[in-house]
Amino acid sequence: MSPKTPSKLEKILRAGHRAVTSECGPPRGSDPAHIVHKAQLIQRHVDAINITDNQTSVCRLCSLAACIRLKLMGLEPVLQMVVRDRNRIALQSDILGAASFDIHNLLCLSGDHQRFGDNAQGQNVFDLDSMQLLQTVRRMRDEGKFLGGDPVQRPPAMFVGAAANPFADPFEIRVPRLAKKVAAGAEFIQTQCIYNLERFEKWMELVRDRGLHEKVFILAGVTPFKSAGMARYMKSKVPGMDVPDEVVKRMAGTPKDKQAEEGITICVETIQRLKAVEGVAGFHIMAIEWEERVPEIVERAGLFPRPTV
Amino acid sequence: MIVAERKPIEEILGQVKQVRSVLVLGCNECVTVCEAGGKKEVGVLASALRMLFLQQGREVNVGERTLERQCDTEYLEEIRDMIDAFDAVVSLACGVGIQFTAERYPSKAVYPGVNTCFMGAALERGVWSERCQGCGSCILAATGAVCPITRCAKRLLNGPCGGSTAGKCEISKDVECAWQLIIDRLKALGRLEDYERLSPIKDWSTDRAGGPRKIIREDLRS
Amino acid sequence: MRLGYPSSIRIIRVPCTGKVDVLHILRCFERGADGVTVVGCREGDCHYQTGNFRAKKRVQQAQAILEQIGIGGTRVRMCNLSSSDAPLFVRFAQEMHAAIMDAGPNPVRTARMLQRASAGTTAALQQP
Structure with a gap:
């Protein structure tokens, strides 16, 4: 189109x-x-x-x-x-x-x-x-x-x-809710930060079942953790955020001076995995007060150079 | 009912610090049921005020009266013959009763003895919860009889927002997500497909936004 | 047992402490009492199930109001005992008596006496 x-x-x-x-x-x-x-x-x-x-x-x-x-x-x-x-x-x-x-x-x-x-x-x-x-x-x-x-x-x-937000409750209306937004006129979607890949992929499956991925461009949202503390905070304090325990553990298990690197790596891995998901039309990288690391994430994820249109 | 809360005695005292006589006026309707401004609360406030005035060395005549309603003129007329004995009235009715008393007795200072809070119901003794905001154009038919205007902190007509977690609202774990309730209700009624109907842009002109509201029923007017 | 308790205490009988309202407590102070003890049955022993629990809450409400109006919330107490426990009653009565002696007279009573005295003086001065 x-x-x-x-x-x-x-x-x-x-x-x-x-x-x-x-x-x-x-x-x-x-x-x-x-x-x-x-x-x-x-x-x-x-x-x-x-x-x-x-x-x-x-x-x-x-x-x-x-x-x-x-x-x-x-x-x-x-x-x-x-x-x-x-x-x-x-x-x-x-x-x-x-x-x-x-x-x-x-x-x-x-x-x-x-x-x-x-x-x-x-x-x-x-x-x-x-x-x-x-x-x-x-x-x-x-x-x-x-x-x-x-x-x-x-x-x-x-x-x-x-x-x-594929992770907010109740899960059963998360896809109908997307359908409503599409019906209301949305042409692209930026999702909440994705840490729970299984749940996101499940959501995408339901999105595809209804053919919504053909009606709207879905940009998968990612946010790199700067530290284990941030991972814990996002898990417990931010409404509608789903951070699985193993991700928090992975961050916490990394020495403090290497946690930022690990956060970036998790983010890059997330993008790599989601690239394979049908219906994911792009990525929305929300590096909170950490814009200087965005180029690195984009490059490591194989999304560079950007196309010209 | 209209749910109100008693004002702190200190605040009431600040309002009546100049008066020489004051009538504490209760209401037998909503504020009685929510134990903020009925006969009993009138007695308690009047007693406390009398003791305070005594300690301040002031001779203040503190009267007590509780009317059937303060939102109907015929009941307000019942104090016509006693009102002259007082400089001021502390009304324990809702904001409606307070204003209506003042309108009826223009020469009397009328002070609020309660904070009028919301239209709600008693969940249990001592716990009240809001249920209606009087928007003037009820949409409960579409939402499984759960009002999102009242019970969603963002009054979303197409909720829930992304902050709904485990049935709770993002503003507090003590607040239920209205849209979770709506979805649960629709499900129980076998109407979950209704969820996907877009709720149209609301006409707020029947709400507070449209200015002070008035209903005229010609079929009832005399 | 012929136990004695302070003679300053006056007993008002009620069918159940659940009958005692905040207003009853306030009226006592308005009429000059220096303190009020609500004596209920032991918790869990109420014949009407929850009468003494209601009383407990009302005592707390009265305490809050008395605190706000400068009389002092400590002048109201609740104690729980069984009807056969006279020694305990005596102990509560003595403790309350001591606490009230400590707190001094109800300021409302003092204020009213002052008011009467000054009214009396004025009246005396007005006499020819």
């Missing part, structure tokens, strides 16, 4: 290449050098860079402004947009703002509850949910209409994505 948008990410995926995306968290301040630097570290090794939207509800420089920075550098941003902080007026308005800078990728998310962040006493909005945001942006793009029905001048040309 030919691309529907000018998105480079879409072109790569539709051309049948394995896509590689990564993500950067904006700074907790107004200095753009931070985001520019992070992007420079990974720009040759990834096809597109997600910019998180006040992740874990901690207030940061806005995703849109950081995406514009990437755009000014000639890079391909994926604008993450959570429905926690904005109502449908602000969401549609920000979509147009992003489109005006030719930001061509949008990832629609619910967002972590504000109680995890630095403004736990704040209100949340949740006027739309992530699926309804998908519907909204698709309506703006495909029908050229606002939710209210009025025409959009120069509709946003955005490749639209969503997240999927």
Whole structure:
């Protein structure tokens, strides 16, 4: 199928290449050098860079402004947009703002509850949910209409994505939930960090059973552990994260000064194994405050050089 | 019922520190059932206030009365003949009763004696849990009679989010995931296929978002 | 056994401590009592199953309120004994008596006496 948008990410995926995306968290301040630097570290090794939207509800420089920075550098941003902080007026308005800078990728998310962040006493909005945001942006793009029905001048040309967590509960609706997101308009999916490969492969099997892998590009999410402590933290403290005991043991069994290496190796092995899984269209490497190691992961996983389209 | 919680006595005392006489006014409805503002709580608060005022060397007349309801004018009229004896009222009714009392007696200062919390039910003695947010457009038919607007911390109409773990919400292990409950219910009803129906974008104009709400039933008006 | 207990203590009989409400306890203080002991049956021995457990919770509620209004939560206590355990009752009574002597008079009673005294003085001054 030919691309529907000018998105480079879409072109790569539709051309049948394995896509590689990564993500950067904006700074907790107004200095753009931070985001520019992070992007420079990974720009040759990834096809597109997600910019998180006040992740874990901690207030940061806005995703849109950081995406514009990437755009000014000639890079391909994926604008993450959570429905926690904005109502449908602000969401549609920000979509147009992003489109005006030719930001061509949008990832629609619910967002972590504000109680995890630095403004736990704040209100949340949740006027739309992530699926309804998908519907909204698709309506703006495909029908050229606002939710209210009025025409959009120069509709946003955005490749639209969503997240999927194969590990959250209840497992039985994880695939139906993906189907719902596809029905709502998702064209690509970035998954939660994968550590439990068996469970992910089981999920992919169910995805294939329903033919969903042919309707949506699934980018498998990976996050390298920096230490055994991080593995334990992700296992016990992060909601919806599935880290098997043997992975934690493997990290803990490695001498402290070698743990970072081991974390990278596990990540590379994960990618290698998932490359063989039918329906995995690419990888989303979330190296949390560890962007400098992304090139190495991409190279060792055999995903370098990146294709040009 | 409307579930309320007693305010700390200190806070109430701060509200009535200038008054020379105060009527503690309870309500026999919801706040009685949730033991926040019925006849008994009126007695306890009035007794505590009297003892406090005495210790402060202040002569304050503290009256007690509990009405059938504070959200209906005919019951509020029952204190018409006694209200002049008081400068102020501490109402232990829900926020509705407090405001309605004030509307009925414009010259009296009316203070809240409770924090009105939510519409909920008693899970057991001493434990109440929220069930409805009064959005004005009920969707329970689609969700197996479990309200995601009330019980999902993100009020997701197409949940659950990725934070649902072992049936619990990401905000706390003590909070049930509403969408887990919905899925369990749909399963029990043999309607799990309904889960895949996309819930449409909600019209929040019947909710608080649409401004203060009012219902007019012409068939009932006199 | 002819055991004696402090004469300052006045006994109010109730069918079961489950009958005792927070309000009853507060009323005692409002009327000038310096302390209140709720004497219930031993835990597990309640004829009505849970009367003494309810009393225990209400004593705790009363303690919290008395603490908030400056009278002091320690002036209310709960003790549990069986009807045949007179020596234990005497011990509780003596302990309570000692604790109250320590705590001093109920500030509400003192305040009321002061109020009456000043009212009396005013009245006296107004007399021709």
